[in-house]
Amino acid sequence: MGMSDSKDWAGVRSGDWTIRRMAEKDLKSILKIEERSFVTPWSRQSFLTELRENEYARYYILVYEQAIIGYMGLWFILDEGHITNIAIAPDFRGQGWGQHLILEVMRHFCSQGMDRMTLEVRAGNQAALHVYKTLGFQEAGLRKAYYSDTQEDAVIMWAELDHQMIALRQDALHLRALR
Numbered sequence: 001m002g003m004s005d006s007k008d009w010a011g012v013r014s015g016d017w018t019i020r021r022m023a024e025k026d027l028k029s030i031l032k033i034e035e036r037s038f039v040t041p042w043s044r045q046s047f048l049t050e051l052r053e054n055e056y057a058r059y060y061i062l063v064y065e066q067a068i069i070g071y072m073g074l075w076f077i078l079d080e081g082h083i084t085n086i087a088i089a090p091d092f093r094g095q096g097w098g099q100h101l102i103l104e105v106m107r108h109f110c111s112q113g114m115d116r117m118t119l120e121v122r123a124g125n126q127a128a129l130h131v132y133k134t135l136g137f138q139e140a141g142l143r144k145a146y147y148s149d150t151q152e153d154a155v156i157m158w159a160e161l162d163h164q165m166i167a168l169r170q171d172a173l174h175l176r177a178l179r
């Protein structure tokens with residue numbers, strides 16, 4: 001089964017959190033987080049286009065005690081996942097939620113045959129770089145002055161997906177977590 005056949009994951013629920021597919025009704029909450037998270041936030045229209053028209057894209061939200069506290073999206077390109085967007089609501093950062101969301105998405109798609117994931121991150125985004133390195137992403141190159149708003153460089157990162165590594169990282173994260 002190719003990745004193109006296996007993108008329709010509905011999500012996962014456990015205890016007080018849920019990860020599920022993003023829907024248009026979620027956009028009001030998501031845009032509040034988006035606007036507090038990025039220099040140049042995506043517009044409502046950008047999300048709508050992704051949700052309605054991009055058959056290669058999937059967006060997931062993280063819900064904790066009924067509230068949307070984060071989200072991420074990816075494009076499926078052959079056996080690769082390209083992360084397009086990820087944010088955790090400011091009040092919920094630094095508690096492991098970002099790593100948790102990425103690891104759950106990695107775990108599912110790794111089991112469906114995805115071999116690697118990639119993303120671009122601003123060279124000055126220390127928190128995100130730290131999270132990605134913790135999850136096994138490695139720097140593969142720079143796109144100079146890629147971000148037109150600040151002229152910042154983009155760091156291109158790749159991670160090879162491996163079931164055992166994902167499980168080990170999930171165990172390490174859960175040992176530390178408050179929940």
Ligand SMILES: CC(C)(COP(=O)(O)OP(=O)(O)OC[C@H]1O[C@@H](n2cnc3c(N)ncnc32)[C@H](O)[C@@H]1OP(=O)(O)O)[C@@H](O)C(=O)NCCC(=O)NCCS
Pocket residue numbers: 037038086087088089092093094095096097098099100120121122125126127128130131134
């Ligand atoms: C990047 C982001 C999604 C991470 O989510 P999160 O829930 O805060 O991440 P976690 O709690 O799982 O992990 C945060 C890690 O970064 C570390 N960290 C936080 N701020 C940091 C900083 N300024 N410099 C270095 N490390 C930092 C934390 O110590 C923690 O590492 P640890 O687990 O080893 O202690 C979140 O910060 C965010 O939404 N940022 C704004 C949007 C954004 O930049 N998205 C990424 C675009 S590529």
